[in-house]
Amino acid sequence: MPSCAASRNNRFQFAITASGEDKSVHTTEDFLFVAEAGQPCEATRLQPSAETLIHCKIYRLTGAGAIFHIHTVFNNIVSEIYGDEGYIPVQGVELIKAFDIWEENTRIDIPVVPNYAHIPSIVPCIRAKLNPAIPGIVLRNHGIYAWGANCFEAKRHLEAFEFLFEHVYRMKALGR
Numbered sequence: 798m799p800s801c802a803a804s805r806n807n808r809f810q811f812a813i814t815a816s817g818e819d820k821s822v823h824t825t826e827d828f829l830f831v832a833e834a835g836q837p838c839e840a841t842r843l844q845p846s847a848e849t850l851i852h853c854k855i856y857r858l859t860g861a862g863a864i865f866h867i868h869t870v871f872n873n874i875v876s877e878i879y880g881d882e883g884y885i886p887v888q889g890v891e892l893i894k895a896f897d898i899w900e901e902n903t904r905i906d907i908p909v910v911p912n913y914a915h916i917p918s919i920v921p922c923i924r925a926k927l928n929p930a931i932p933g934i935v936l937r938n939h940g941i942y943a944w945g946a947n948c949f950e951a952k953r954h955l956e957a958f959e960f961l962f963e964h965v966y967r968m969k970a971l972g973r
Contacts, residue, residue: 808832808833809832809833809856810830810831810832810833810838811830811831811852811856812828812829812830812831813828813829813831813845813846813849813852814827814828815827815828815829815843815844815845815846816843816844816845816846816847817844828843829841829843829844829845831845831849831853833853833856833857834853835849835850835852835853847916848866848916850916850917850919850920851866851916851919851920851923851936851942852864852866852942854920854923854924855923855927855934855942855944858923858924858927859927859929859932859944861932861944861945861946861951862944862945862946862947862948862950862951863944863945863946863947863948863950863951864942864943864944864951865942865943865944865948865951865952865954865955866940866941866942866943867940867941867955867959868939868940869940869941869959869962871959871962871963871966872935872940872941872958872959872962873938873939873940874962874966875935875962875965875966875969876909876935876936876937876938876939877937877938878966878969879909880909880911880937880938882909883908883909883910883926884906884907884908884909884926885906885907885909885935885961885962885965886904886905886906886907886965887904887905887906887907887961887964887965888902888903888904888905889902889903889904890961890964892957892960892961892964893905893957893961895953895954895956895957896930896931896932896954896957898930905930905931906928906931907931907933907934907935907958907961908926908927908928908931908933908934908935909926909934909935909936909937910922910923910926910934910935910936910937911937912936912937912938912939919936932944932945932950932951932954933954933955933958941955941958941959941962943955943958
């Protein structure tokens with residue numbers, strides 16, 4: 798579920814894919830503009846998903862220009878393995894550089910927040926766990942939200958996170 802921030806008419810709004818639409822094919826008809834609180838900015842048949850509130854909070858806290866959200870097997874598995882710790886530890890993996898972290902053998906802790914059926918209950922957890930140095934946050938047993946200054950950067954971060962999740966999973970499976 799990609800979304801991109803924009804300022805229209807001096808108000809913060811962002812485009813988000815509509816609930817129930819095919820996320821693998823995007824046309825302009827698959828997006829709607831929502832205001833800062835997640836409600837549609839104009840009359841439309843499209844509905845924002847309940848998770849739009851999470852995008853709203855991330856935009857407000859980070860100033861991101863784009864957020865990508867996906868659900869994959871590896872981000873779900875590692876979020877469950879490390880969910881009680883509240884973060885997914887990654888150390889010494891070259892691809893950490895995708896986040897502009899260049900120290901050798903560095904460790905990052907990718908935040909994991911609880912997943913509640915009541916989406917507004919997740920929003921305060923985002924604020925508490927967000928780390929400005931890590932451009933992503935994982936919703937436990939659900940998926941990753943990765944962001945950047947623009948769509949290109951958000952996609953690059955998303956791809957790096959997904960590589961790191963698979964790496965963590967496979968190392969854990971090897972007992973390392």
